[in-house]
Amino acid sequence: xxxxxxxxxxxxxxxxxxxxxxxxxxxxxxxxxxxxxxxxxxxxxxxxxxxxxxxxxxxxxxxxxxxxxxxxxxxxxxxxxxxxxxxxxxxxxxxxxxxxxxxxxxxxxxxxxxxxxxxxxxxxxxxxxxxxxxxxxxxxxxxxxxxxxxxxxxxxxxxxxxxxxxxxxxxxxxxxxxxxxxxxxxxxxxxxxxxxxxxxxxxxxxxxxxxxxxx
Amino acid sequence: xxxxxxxxxxxxxxxxxxxxxxxxxxxxxxxxxxxxxxxxxxxxxxxxxxxxxxxxxxxxxxxxxxxxxxxxxxxxxxxxxxxxxxxxxxxxxxxxxxxxxxxxxxxxxxxxxxxxxxxxxxxxxxxxxxxxxxxxxxxxxxxxxxxxxxxxxxxxxxxxxxxxxxxxxxxxxxxxxxxxxxxxxxxxxxxxxxxxxxxxxxxxxxxxxxxxxxxxxxxxxxxxxxxxxxxxxxxxxxxxxxxxxxxxxxxxxxxxxxxxxxxxxxxxxxxxxxxxxxxxxxxxxxxxxxxxxxxxxxxxxxxxxxxxxxxxxxxxxxxxxxxxxxxxxxxxxxxxxxxxxxxxxxxxxxxxxxxxxxxxxxxxxxxxxxxxxxxxxxxxxxxxxxxxxxxxxxxxxxxxxxxxxxxxxxxxxxxxxxxxxxxxxxxxxxxxxxxxxxxxxxxxxxxxxxxxxxxxxxxxxxxxxxxxxxxxxxxx
Numbered sequence: 001x002x003x004x005x006x007x008x009x010x011x012x013x014x015x016x017x018x019x020x021x022x023x024x025x026x027x028x029x030x031x032x033x034x035x036x037x038x039x040x041x042x043x044x045x046x047x048x049x050x051x052x053x054x055x056x057x058x059x060x061x062x063x064x065x066x067x068x069x070x071x072x073x074x075x076x077x078x079x080x081x082x083x084x085x086x087x088x089x090x091x092x093x094x095x096x097x098x099x100x101x102x103x104x105x106x107x108x109x110x111x112x113x114x115x116x117x118x119x120x121x122x123x124x125x126x127x128x129x130x131x132x133x134x135x136x137x138x139x140x141x142x143x144x145x146x147x148x149x150x151x152x153x154x155x156x157x158x159x160x161x162x163x164x165x166x167x168x169x170x171x172x173x174x175x176x177x178x179x180x181x182x183x184x185x186x187x188x189x190x191x192x193x194x195x196x197x198x199x200x201x202x203x204x205x206x207x208x209x210x211x212x213x214x215x
Numbered sequence: 216x217x218x219x220x221x222x223x224x225x226x227x228x229x230x231x232x233x234x235x236x237x238x239x240x241x242x243x244x245x246x247x248x249x250x251x252x253x254x255x256x257x258x259x260x261x262x263x264x265x266x267x268x269x270x271x272x273x274x275x276x277x278x279x280x281x282x283x284x285x286x287x288x289x290x291x292x293x294x295x296x297x298x299x300x301x302x303x304x305x306x307x308x309x310x311x312x313x314x315x316x317x318x319x320x321x322x323x324x325x326x327x328x329x330x331x332x333x334x335x336x337x338x339x340x341x342x343x344x345x346x347x348x349x350x351x352x353x354x355x356x357x358x359x360x361x362x363x364x365x366x367x368x369x370x371x372x373x374x375x376x377x378x379x380x381x382x383x384x385x386x387x388x389x390x391x392x393x394x395x396x397x398x399x400x401x402x403x404x405x406x407x408x409x410x411x412x413x414x415x416x417x418x419x420x421x422x423x424x425x426x427x428x429x430x431x432x433x434x435x436x437x438x439x440x441x442x443x444x445x446x447x448x449x450x451x452x453x454x455x456x457x458x459x460x461x462x463x464x465x466x467x468x469x470x471x472x473x474x475x476x477x478x479x480x481x482x483x484x485x486x487x488x489x490x491x492x493x494x495x496x497x498x499x500x501x502x503x504x505x506x507x508x509x510x511x512x513x514x515x516x517x518x519x520x521x522x523x524x525x526x527x528x529x530x531x532x533x534x535x536x537x538x539x540x541x542x543x544x545x546x547x548x549x550x551x552x553x554x555x556x557x558x559x560x561x562x563x564x565x566x567x568x569x570x571x572x573x574x575x576x577x578x579x580x581x582x583x584x585x586x587x588x589x590x591x592x593x594x595x596x597x598x599x600x601x602x603x604x605x606x607x608x609x610x611x612x613x614x615x616x617x618x619x620x621x622x623x624x625x626x627x628x629x630x631x632x633x634x635x636x637x638x639x640x641x642x643x644x645x646x647x648x649x650x651x652x653x654x655x656x657x658x659x660x661x662x663x664x665x666x667x668x669x670x671x672x673x674x675x676x677x678x679x680x681x682x683x684x685x686x687x688x689x690x691x
Contacts, residue, residue: 118387118407134376141369150365157372164379171382171392172331179335180375183342187368190342194349194361201354210358213437215496215505 005045008038009125012163013105016136019156020097025084025148029075032155035133036067039162046123046166056169059177063162066181071155071188078192079148082199092143104135119167126163133160147195147205151188158184216263217273220254221322223247228315232308240311241299247315248285248292251322255285259676269395270329275683279533280460281325283540284453286665288318290658291445294548297654298445301555309346317343317449324457330378330394333461334371337425340454341367348442359434359441366434367425374421374461380414381468383407396464403471411472418465419481425458426515427508428485429492436496439508440560444551447504451511452543456536459518466522467688475525482523483613489516490620498627503553504560506631507546510586513624514539520617521601522688528604530685535597537677538585541666542594545582548659549575553635556649562631567640574656576636578663583632585666587625593670 015035022028043060047053090097108131115127137157141150165172165180195205202209227247234240258273259282265272273281295314299307320343323336345364349356378394384406385391391398399406424431439447462482469478493513500506518539521532550560552575557565569576585592588599598621605614669677 115409115413118383118385118390118410137372138369141365147361154365154368154372157369161372161376161379164376164383167386168379168382171386171394176329176331176335176394180331183335183338186342187338187364190345191364191368193346194357194364197349197357198361201357207361210354210361212355213358213362213440215436215500 005042005123006125008042008045009123009129012038012042012129012159013132016105016133016156017098017101019140019152020101020136021094023094025079025146026076028149028152029072029079032152032159033068033072035156035159036071037064039067039159039166040064042163043166043169046126047169052169055174058174059165059169062178062181066185067155067159067162070185074188074192075148075151078195081196082148082205084146084148084205090144097139097143100139101132101136104139105132108132108135117167126167130160130163133157133163136160145206145208147191147198147207150207151191151195154191155188216254216258216261217271217322217326218266220251221319221326223250223254224315224319224322228312228319231312231315234308234311237307238303240307241295243311244292244295244314247318248289251318252285252289255282265328269397270332271326272328273326274328274687275680276460276463276533276687277325279536279680279684280456280540281322283456283537284318284321284325284449287448287452287540287544287662290544290548290662291448294445294448294551294655294658297652298443298551300654301649305350305352310350313343313347314446314449317347317454321453321457325460328396330381330396330399330464333464334375334378337374337422337458337461338368338371340457341371341425344446344450344454347446348438350443350446351441356441359437363434363438366431370421370424370431372421373417374425377414377417377419377421377465380410380417381406381465384410384414384472396467399468400471404473406468406472408472408474411469411474412477415465415469415474415478415481419462419478419485422458422461422465423485423519426455426462426519427458427512428515428519429489429512432489432492432512435512436505436508439511439547440502440505444504444547444549444554447507447551448544448547451507451547452540455511455515456540459515459522459536462519463522463688470688470690479523479525482519486516486519486521486523487613487616487620489513489519490617490624494620494623494627497624497631500627500631501562502560503562503565503631503635504550506628507543507550510546510624510628511543513620514543514586517598517601517617520613521604524601524604524608524610524613525689526604526608526691527685528601528608529688530681531597531600531604533681533684534600534673535594538592538594538597538666538669541662541669542582542586542592544662545578545659545666546586548655548662549579549582552649552651552655552659553579556646558644558646562634564644565635566638566643568636571640571643571645572651572656574651574660578656578659580632580636581663582659583628585663585670587628588621591667591670593666593673596670596673
């Protein structure tokens with residue numbers, strides 16, 4: 001179990017770097033979906049006997065359904081309707097993004113030493129993985145031009161936050177966790193609607209076209 | 216009763232989406248607002264204990280914010296009747312439904328005693344308002360909606376991270392293992408220090424984005440500039456107040472954990488920065504709705520400074536929450552009318568609003584005087600209490616900067632407002648047929664009278680409420 005969880009954490013970080021480097025939108029969406037699936041697997045792997053199994057199953061199942069199935073499906077639908085295939089059109093090139101992402105991973109490992117988990121039995125990779133994923137998400141949002149990719153960055157960021165949530169299955173009631181996941185789904189849905197309007201209004205999803213509001 | 220209020224507005228919001236008739240749909244807003252206000256009044260008369268095993272409870276701090284927005288929402292709902300009648304060409308399904316869901320979510324924020332529930336409700340306020348900014352269906356409002364949605368969502372995601380950190384701080388052996396406010400406050404000093412501090416940074420950034428504190432305010436001028444006036448009123452006078460309440464909740468935990476000095480310094484810094492930035496951008500502002508957005512940045516800064524000062528200033532902060540809510544209602548609703556009457560919100564086009572709109576024009580001027588802290592309007596008193604708190608606790612530098620920024624903002628904002636209301640309106644562009652009506656000019660007028668009344672006489676019940684709310688934060 002332990003080594004499996006190790007593998008899963010490492011894969012999550014590898015997927016971060018993959019999304020930063022990938023120029024094809026479809027591949028990036030699949031990577032984020034896979035990341036979501038890994039997170040729901042991790043929720044199961046990290047559950048010890050002390051946990052309420054029913055709760056863990058609901059969280060893992062909900063995360064899988066929303067992060068690995070529903071949201072990727074919505075994203076694919078969006079890029080199909082708007083006829084965008086590839087080209088992430090980065091403001092920051094792929095290689096520099098990779099390097100920044102790598103620096104983020106190193107910093108995350110360094111930083112997590114200063115924040116020892118209050119639960120010593122928990123996994124040592126958890127904090128650095130979460131921080132690295134949050135960093136990747138932020139990087140994607142600010143360094144990409146297309147609205148779709150910015151949403152993808154937001155999803156990666158949420159995945160990073162969710163890794164921390166894995167520790168808290170004991171004291172977040174199911175209703176609240178469900179609320180968090182549903183909010184995410186609703187957010188992507190609303191973003192999808194707005195993206196659709198952007199595409200119609202500007203004939204592209206390039207957020208550079210949207211710069212008329214300033215002082 | 217609390218649950219009923221939340222549920223009724225939510226169900227009404229849902230039924231607005233199913234309501235077939237565009238002309239009668241806005242009435243649902245009136246129903247929702249009336250039920251909400253009736254519920255809040257009944258909670259004043261018969262206070263209710265914690266429900267849902269302590270997750271939901273209307274405490275004094277929540278009561279201040281919820282009551283203010285209940286009044287503001289009723290005013291906006293009446294205004295909406297006139298506004299949506301004029302915009303009969305446009306489908307108002309999303310607009311009406313979104314506003315009612317916003318009301319439900321805001322109330323939930325006000326009564327949430329669990330930081331997870333609080334987060335979920337705050338996120339819903341973002342999602343319910345973003346599509347409404349796009350009500351005018353043009354490129355500019357779309358840009359504003361996208362920026363608001365993305366920036367707020369990112370901020371809120373960081374707040375969730377902060378919430379999880381706070382939970383982790385109490386996850387050690389013997390820790391509370393809970394996100395209930397009471398449990399966290401009771402555990403206080405036993406919370407793990409490094410996690411509490413990191414949590415505060417993320418929560419302040421997250422909810423600070425929602426409040427629109429500088430430098431996290433980038434969405435605000437765009438969103439308030441493009442949103443219809445009544446949505447601007449609810450955002451600047453409602454949602455941002457609830458975001459402030461969220462920061463207050465976090466501060467309560469910080470104080471219990473013995474980290475109040477750290478949190479206070481951060482709040483003072485962001486608060487003063489917001490006031491400074493508002494002062495700079497307000498001067499020479501050519502767009503009067505964007506000017507109001509910077510005024511909102513300023514007032515969130517004032518609230519942050521007051522919370523950071525602690526002591527007697529905190530009571531002033533809760534008083535100021537009420538004043539900010541009501542006077543933002545006056546300004547945004549009046550600005551909405553002026554915008555309609557001229558078809559423009561650039562001050563190069565708009566002049567002589569006093570002549571063209573005999574009620575909204577003077578209201579805009581009076582609202583400006585109120586919001587900048589001119590006596591006898593109530594913001595003068597709340598700002599006075601905060602300033603007094605700064606000087607009496609020996610924070611001379613903070614007090615001096617506070618006064619300086621207020622003065623600069625008064626001058627900068629005054630120049631723009633006078634340009635709008637004075638002069639001769641002949642030759643200015645216009646939309647024929649728009650006049651002040653009771654439905655559109657009445658609500659801001661009543662709100663202004665309330666601001667005036669609260670400045671002349673503060674009822675004992677309200678005084679007690681502000682003290683009780685401040686007691687939750689400062690413990691004295």
